[in-house]
Amino acid sequence: MKTLELKGSLRTDLGKKATKALRKQELVPCELYGGGENIHFAVDEKVLGKLLYTPEVFIVKFDIDGKLFSCVKREVQFHPVNDKPIHVDFFQVFEDKAFEVEIPIKVEGFAKGVQSGGKLAINLRKLKVKALMADLPENLPINVTELGLSKSIQVRELNYKNLEILNAKNAVVVQVKLTRAARAAAMASGE
DSSP, rough: OOOEEEEEEEEOSSSHHHHHHHHHHTTEEEESSSSSEEEEEEEEEHHHHHHHHHSEEEEEEEETTEEEEEEEEEEEOOOOOOOEEEEEEEOOOOOSSOOEEEEEEEEEEEOHHHHHOOOESSSEEEEEEEEEEGGSSSSEEETTTTTTTTTTEEEGGOOTTTOOOOOOOOOOEEEOOOOOHHHHHHHHHHH
């Protein structure tokens, strides 16, 4: 899994006025939890953009006033009008403890159903998994080569080494939908 190194500064004032002043300086108030006591800090908005505006998942190595923390992004709150981040929550992770994180899927292959005129639909772009930090991949590959018309791949059919998938077992990840053109071709060949 990819890592990203960021610097943050510890916050002591936690009120509404203090967070408003931080945002005026183009700093984003953040909170790190999961390692005992919660840590409140601020990060430069431009630097944080590398983490927020990408579909990839990172282990973030934070340097907060000289102390190092490994964490993953949990939740981001955006301003309703200008879409700037106004608060970010991080969860501290450890090498020897399993934790939950969403990993993006990567579709591989050219489905037989698509070759027959169907349309590939990706229902889940990320899967929630639980694993140790060392076992986390950058993405979860799903091979769709054998997927025919009106067929799907559900979570229960997926299996990855050292990962526990936490999504509902009957949730459809990818499917090949029947299009009008494919339906018309199937009816014409049936007659």
